[in-house]
Structures are given as structure tokens and as C-alpha cells.
Amino acid sequence: MPLLIKNGEIVTPDSRCHADIYAEDETITAIGHNLSVPPDTTILDAAGKFVFPGFIDPHVHIYLPFMSTFAKDTHQTASIAALMGGTTTYIEMCCPSRNDDALEAYRLWKSKAEGNSACDYTFHMSVTRFNDNTEAELTEIVADGISSFKIFLAYKNFFGVDDGEMYQTLTLARKLGVIVTAHCENAELVGRLQQHLLAQGHTGPEWHEPSRPESVEAEGTSRFATFLENTGATGYIVHLSCEPALRAAVLAKQRGVKLHVESVIPHFLLDKTYAERPGVEGMKHVMSPPLRDKRNQKALWDGLAQGLIDTVGTDHCPFDTAQKRMGEGNFTQIPNGIPGLEERVNLLYTYGVKRGTLDLHRFVDAASTRGAKLFGLFPRKGTIAVGSDADLVVYDPDQKSILSARTHHGNFDYNGFEGFELDGRPVAVTVRGKVQVQDGVFVGDKTRGNFLRRQPTHF
């Protein structure tokens, strides 16, 4: 059915105007005033509201075997939560362990999502070892429409690659035109510091941050940049959390390394005192890189405003309280992760645009457009233009609410942002022209989501 969104204020990274948007057959076909539309058109009145391009979360975990358990969401619960928060596309990390075959893992991850998502999706393919089959397998995965890899410099013996494997992955990525995303922490130092702290009887979640200090992340960031510099590949640092790591990334950018930076919503708004809370309350706030000293938050907000940080993702990775308790008496066993897929856009709008200094256009860029450009989705996604998919968010900038596990839509029993106040939220969300959220309620098709094939663009 055709769709008309009228009377709204359309906002993209470089423009802002009042106009109506008409969509037919999943794409936007007209933008203007007094558009004539067929009688069967669905009409949404956006008077007094913003209309944003559908938001893109470049970093989520949904199906994830990790730390002796599984992350809690299904594609159905995650995608509905995403849409309720204005995210219409997510990029999931396909994360086989070092013992798994890459191609088999890719097929498994894809099968988990197929027919089960209410929003569109694609994957970053993790390279967790590099052997004689890897080049052929990755080439086949790229031909299937995956144009980004992921490597972990952390999680030794599980997801982590050594420097030789990083070199091989980046060399292949350069040849294929693929961008490589990277978790940058020094695995050896993390392991040594964890053992040292445990041996001293330091077992609680408050010791997670000291076991992975800022310098350990800065070293990983700088080493990744040096490998990019010497292979000519393009890189993207995921979940950069602190000022020393940002400084390392900026230095690399300044000398011409093709490097992009993502930070995630927990690091902007939560600090290490959350993980220092007693017992399971602290465990709920264990993720890697860890929540940091509060002074880092200003560096992240400033870096985001200046565009030194390209995107804001979530690293959505939900575990229930009972799973978090697996690390009682040993902080190294706490499943790492904080969910945020539903909350990201509203938190960024509230604490960045409304109560902070983040420009409205930079907000749209960081949460939608720049991710689309970096990961081969633009201009199909990430903008409002004739020919683009009609993924649209009608946003009420004045609707107040409070975040809570009692009202969220994810499949987990706590909310890392419990009690945070919000100043805005989506009232309507469309995926390729179909209304999926209306008046703040999911009303759509739970299987609407498509797998998005992408072409390599980073030659």
C-alpha cells in the first residue's frame, strides 16, 4: 500500500525542511508539497514532529555463543525492540569461535535471522583464525553480499586473532575492497592482569576495569592502525571507550591511515562506578572495553561533535541477571555485554541533542547516514531521497518517558539504563514503506526484515 507522511520536518545530515514524503513499492518516489496520492494511501500526519531516515545500528550481537552461554535475544525480540527505538537496520556480528569453520558459521548466523526479523539486517563477518581455507571461504562470503569483516584483538583463544592473522585478514580485505572492524584491546595484557588481580583476591566486578585499563585499549588501537598503515586496508574501530584510545586513533587519521571510529551508547552515559555497585548490580554493567572513568565521557562527546568519532552504535549484547551471576566470585567469568538496541537513538537524542551540544544533523549522521556510507548501504539506507528505501522515523521531540526493564521489548530481565529519563521518542516507524510502529506501539509484520546484500566499496 502506498504511504504518505505529511507535514513533518525532514532532517538529514545536510538539510532540514518541511515537506511531504510519498512512497510506493518500498521506496520513496516523491518529496514535495500538495502531492496527489491514490485513495488507498496510508497517511501519517507528522505535524510538529521530525522525520528522520531510519536509524542504523552498526554493531549488535543477537545470536551469540559466548563465555559458556548464549546472548538472550532472538531476531524477533531484537528487531521489535530496535524498531520501537527507531532503528530500522542493524548489522549483526557473525562470531564463530576459533574452532569453527567460517562458511558454516556464516550460514548458521544467516539462517537464524532469515524470516525472523521485523527490520532489515546484514552482518559483519568475524575472522577468528586464518588458515589455508580462509581466503576462499571469505571470498565466497563477500560474493554473497558481505562487505565488512570483524577481528578481535582481545578474547585470546576464543575469538582473538594474533598479529600474523590480523596482517593476513587486512591484506585480503584490501584485495577484496572490504572494510575491517576491530575490537582493540591487547589480549596478552588483559589475560596477565586478570590472573594478577585474581591471585590478589580481587574477584568482584569492580576489578573488570582495572584488568583492562585505558592503556591496554590505546595499545590495541595504535597497533591496529599501524597494521592498516602497512597493508593499505580500511579499518573501523568498534566501541572505542576512552580518551587515550581516541588520541591514538586521531594520530593515525592525521597521518593518513584509513581509519574510522565507533563509540557505543553505554560509554557516553555510564561510567565505571556502575560496575563498582555491589554484587549483581555491578555485574550487569560489565562489558569490554569496560565502562571507564567519567572524565572520558567529555572526550567522547567532543569527538562525536567534531566527527572524529564517526558513528554511535550499541554493542547490544544482552544477558539475564542469572547469566551475569555466572561470574560470582570471579569477575573474568561474568558474560560481557550491556544491551541498548532499543535505547540508543532516544538516549543520543536526549543527552546529545536536547540536553547536550550535539548538532541535530550530526546526530542523524552518527546514528544513521555515516554507518550507511561506511558499510555499503548508502543511498539505499541512511537518507531521505527519491529512490531510497522508505525507512522513516516520525519522531516526537517532546515525548517524555523513563527507561525500565518493565517496559522494554528485549528478551532480558534488566535494563542497563534503568531510570534514565528520555525527552523524545519515535511515534511511527516504517520499513520499506510499511508502518511497523504506530503511536509508539509495534503494529507491523514480524517477518518484514530483509537480508541486505552489500558491495565492497573500500578499494
Ligand code: URP
Ligand atoms: O562486552 C562486550 N562488548 N560484549 C560483546 C562482545 C564484544 O566484545 O563486542
Ligand code: ZN
Ligand atoms: Zn568487542
Ligand code: ZN
Ligand atoms: Zn560487540
